[in-house]
Amino acid sequence: MSITLDAVAAALKGIVAPNLIAGFKETAGKVLITVQMRIPLAEKPAFAGRVKEKIKAIEGVKDVFVSFAEPPQQAGEGTGGAPTPQAAGAALKESIRHIVAVGAGKGGVGKSTVSVNMAVALAQKGHKVGLLDADIYGPSAAIMTGTIGHKARGDAQQRVIPADTHGISVISIAFLMPKDQAAVVWRGPMVGKMVQQLLMGVAWGELDYLIVDLPPGTGDAVLSLSQTVPLDGAVVVTTPQDVALLDVLKAIEMFKAVKVPVIGVVENMAGFACPKCGEITDIFMSGAGEKAAEQYGLPLLGKLPLDPAVPPGGDTGQPIVIAAPESATSKAFGDIADRVKARVDELSGNGPKQFQLEWSSGV
Template structure:
């Protein structure tokens, strides 16, 4: 007797990857399912990079299906593919860029750039093709954080396009490559916004799954330029548990909501300090603020990072923690946060595709 299709689907619906926050069926991960007398063959395709997790997902699916196979062999295929997603559908996509993700903070000093760099490198470690754009025109920091030597310049093609330098396997573009490191950028807002637009439109990226944009703190001209001129897929807001940081983070979330860009999640930095000598844990800046903020705005707490010296030190040395100490507990937190970020974005992209299919199916045809 052939195992019923719905039994397989029900079993798959019990598997809930943390990166998705919902089951495989709800996430439209199931690509194909064939059942015969001898075997069950199915293909699962995740919408986010997850090279390091595929073995775990395979074990979870095999365990879930074992009771309903009825002695049949299981032929299981798992892979992933990143889809395009744009919040502003009226905008044209950036050439060779599937998704643009803005990383923002309401105020400075919360570790936004460090978070952006480690998230980008974590996505790359999962197999994605990643680029970074330094949108902080007045205080570019990505060249230093990614270990690119002073004097690094982008390549030029056809006398009008930039070719982004590479560091640790990702592409990077920054105004810091075009000005002297010790010379301050003294521009009014419109000129800074124009510089950002030039970096966006004149950089030739090389087939990216994600372009991570490191925004300056606040909700000013640069943020508005990005929202109005760049097809942003989603955003991440970085904060600390401190009340004043949370207040400003709320402003950042409200800004994205007003311009129609979804907030994929919140990253809480400096959540706890663990003494390196005695192991005592202390919530220096408060406790639970990031989770409360995410709950208030019905988004996801992507991760809570500790106040750890090595996170700061590795960024200062140009070898961010995810690449310098990939087996550390902190790197694991960044990896999990990156998967949640990409997983939440994949749900939006697949939701749009499902809606489009539904509209096409139910739209009367004219002849």
């Protein structure tokens, strides 16, 4: 028996009416299905799981991916159709003032570390901050904030309530992922849609900044996300080595291509912070961050030393700006937060600020 739309519709009898199957595609036993139903965000994983189970029972089906589309609006609700990203973004901007993404040319450079500590640093400076962990390959921002076990519950309007920790609101794509769905199966457009739902369907409240920890690299997931989420700008994280490898250039070019302004570059693991005396020693290429910033005509937002105190904090859910707020690394995070804030204001036309970066390296 071949895997046809009719067979899928029959398998979903009693769960999804045939006219609500808005999209169907089958390739080599992989079924992609779009269901046009308005389902509370918190219930989507369970519902998708049931749909998946039914379709998997069809002979020959190896895997099933379920996505949801908004049903056409009722008469009186508007002109119909799902809101465009622009319209959705405009509605969102009423409660969230600035959305800042943190991206990198590749994984392992400290993107999540920067996202988390920058978010908490902004909160420590009195701002209302949300953190959206959109990294489908590993929810490290959720781990680093100690929120990984958070159960996504809905409020009275059926919006998901974020986790509250270290003065910030945290939502991770991991909170909503069905347990049996391996992270790697998420493809670009699905990630974009999922994150858009996370933005719209979460009870964020009023926020000054929403920091989005993007998936690493410049693949279709990041691309789709950068196109669907109304970003004010992106911070690009790099290590001195990756500057040389041009990974950072790829990330900058990608943001340019989707018209997301690059706020600036953060150079991570730039020097070694001695755990005994706090002195910072250059151990890699000196001045790589400055060179990259100059080459691409972007501000260098800051340089973070390789600090042995950073990883343990990440593992225990205590970011370094909480665990050791007086350390040189935490101060560097605070300065980065200030510069991001100044640049975002500048980009949104609220300030003419220029800044100079001071870095005492190896002295």
